[in-house]
Amino acid sequence: MGHTMADTSWKIIGASGFVGSSILARLTTEGLTVDAIEAPRLVTRETDPQQLISDARKLEGIINSLADSFAGCDVVINASGLAAPDQEDLAPLLGANALLPAVIAIAAQRTGVRRLIHMSSAAVLGPVPVLTDTPETNPFSAYSFSKALGEEVLLGLRSFIEEKAAQGTAPGSAASQFPAAPSHAPAQVARHHALEICILRATSVQGQGRRTTQAFAKIASSPLASVAGDGQHRTPVSSNYALAEFTAMVGAFDGELPPIVLQPWECATTESVLIDAGRRRPMRFPEKFCRALLSAGYKASHYVGDRLTGPVRRLEVMWFGQDVDDSWARTNGLIPTARVSEVLRTAHSSLGKKSDRRFAD
Structure with missing residues (x-):
């Protein structure tokens, strides 16, 4: 990445939640510049990944608000998902776990952010004998379905952004039909800039409270x-401390990240x-x-x-x-x-x- 960890600016969306607060505490302990951003609440019943991306692009007010918060930031961590394994009502789950990640990625790309770590869940894999970093998912509940859909949306955006950046028409750049954000003070986004999106699948995370x-x-x-x-x-039972430490390691990794990584055993x-x-x-x-x-x-x-x-x-x-x-x-x-x-x-x-x-x- 060409930066030392100490001079990297970090933002966490959903820092008040169980996972987000653990990551915030870890980054703060390491003496890093980190800001907490409140997650906007969204609801949707849309389940088509392309339509979700299209809907996300229309939420200009939220894109602007997030982009304002992202100004000058290197790494954004999205820990804002709704963790409700037994919830049946899909609309809040889809809003928090599928639509919002798309909005965050769009805002991050158009503000010139370098890396987005999206906190997902190994629950998307379903009842498999071995948890892996495969893009193939097998959700078995409303919650795991919403998390799997969020992953699919982000993988689609990652491919789209990389393709456009390779052509020199990166979203948010002068050569793109997608404007830089925020609209009132647009960021300078290079024609070949591609936000690096990495999905981090947490395993069965345990912690106080x-x-x-x-x-x-x-x-x-x-x-x-x-x-x-x-x-x-x-x-796969794990601790919030290890997840937070691993997230910090992934965010600071000096190399290209794969699209999906799995929290270690x-x-x-x-x-x-x-x-x-x-x-x-x-x-x-x-x-x-x-x-x-x-x-x-x-x-x-x-x-x-x-x-x-x-x-x-x-x-x-x-x-x-x-x-x-x-x-x-x-x-x-x-x-x-x-x-x-x-x-x-x-x-x-x-x-x-x-x-x-x-x-x-």
Whole structure:
């Protein structure tokens, strides 16, 4: 990128949220120039990626407002998505997770921003054995559908921007039909300037104050805590600290970023996370028994309009975990400090339950 991290200007959209606040704290700790930008609230029922991009381009007032905030900025981090895994109402999800990312990317390109890191979720991949950085998605809920659509929109914009920049008609440049932003004080955008858009797929991120983390600690502390087989399956359960550190690493990476990167594995297993969050040993069930029970659960869910799919899927992940293909991060030495054990132990302590005597440490 040709900049040192210290002289890079960063902006975070959605810095008050769980992920955004963790990233803001990390960047601030590293002594970086970082500003928080409030995320505009958008709603839409549009599900066609091209139409979403077209609709985003018409939101000139919001593009101008964001562009004002982006002036002179190098890296924009979009952590503003709506994280509501059980929400059924699509309009706010699509607005926050698909339409807004398009508006942000358009504003960033037309203001000359160099890099956009979009915080997505590995949930877009669905119930696959291994989480990867493939553009192919398999959403299974309203939330994962909205996040997958957001990715598709950004990949489309990335291709379009790169194609136009290669032709010397980069959006926002004098040679383009798309004007520079903000309209009242247009930025100078070079003809070959291409915003580098990188989608960062977070895995199963846990942290203090997160409801899913408290719920996980409750289950881990109860007799329901169980694993399939010996409990040594890899799990994508991770910490907000490691995600924030990895995001900072990706933002500062001195090289070309791939379109999609995956948050690295924090060396946790299905058994280790339950022990950390519950301070008790989980029950071990035979793998065949677990598979049969899950199969029955998915069939039952199918008969009631997929209403049980979420809970059955959570059970599947507790028992079998999911592997994480973090080869890009490992190849480039971008491995954050693993802090998932600490986060889960803190979650257990906050429940105020007595620990099992064997786990008094």
